[in-house]
Amino acid sequence: xxxxxxxxxxARGLALTRSLVADDHAVRAVTRTEEHRAxxxxxxxxxxxxxxxxxxxxxxxxxxxxxxxxxxxxxxxxRELIEPLHGSRLHMMLExxxxxxxxxxxxxxxxSVDPEILATGAGIVRTMQEQNEIPYELxxxxxxxxxxxxxxxxxxxxxxxx
Numbered sequence: 384x385x386x387x388x389x390x391x392x393x394a395r396g397l398a399l400t401r402s403l404v405a406d407d408h409a410v411r412a413v414t415r416t417e418e419h420r421a422x423x424x425x426x427x428x429x430x431x432x433x434x435x436x437x438x439x440x441x442x443x444x445x446x447x448x449x450x451x452x453x454x455x456x457x458x459x460x461x462r463e464l465i466e467p468l469h470g471s472r473l474h475m476m477l478e479x480x481x482x483x484x485x486x487x488x489x490x491x492x493x494x495s496v497d498p499e500i501l502a503t504g505a506g507i508v509r510t511m512q513e514q515n516e517i518p519y520e521l522x523x524x525x526x527x528x529x530x531x532x533x534x535x536x537x538x539x540x541x542x543x544x545x
Contacts, residue, residue, distance in 0.1 A: 387441075
């Protein structure tokens with residue numbers, strides 16, 4: 384299984400990457416800059432330089448991916464930049480998964496982002512699943528505890544793989 388992890392450079396993303404790699408899964412971790420490459424590669428990830436602000440920079444990273452992890456519940460910045468990550472950008476990314484190898488979506492619906500914004504994102508994931516029949520899991524683990532979050536993410540990923 385290969386996970387395409389958007390939101391990978393956090394402590395919880397690194398914990399999830401290490402857990403999956405230890406079980407012989409592959410993680411393609413998204414980072415905006417080269418700055419995080421070393422820590423992601425040290426965790427065992429294949430690094431993909433891109434940004435959820437420009438879905439075109441992520442599209443080709445979906446090649447041979449089984450699960451898309453959209454883990455931006457702690458995205459920081461002004462509301463006008465965060466809302467699209469859980470709205471129009473998320474919708475566009477989910478549209479790009481149609482007719483790919485992606486067989487499941489993990490959406491982080493908890494974190495420091497306004498709960499209303501996260502609820503909008505969860506609604507988009509549900510709607511896209513209804514339209515395209517791509518299974519999803521909504522991750523609501525507390526992102527403050529990286530290890531517990533990674534364990535909950537693993538449980539969700541395992542459910543998607545069944």
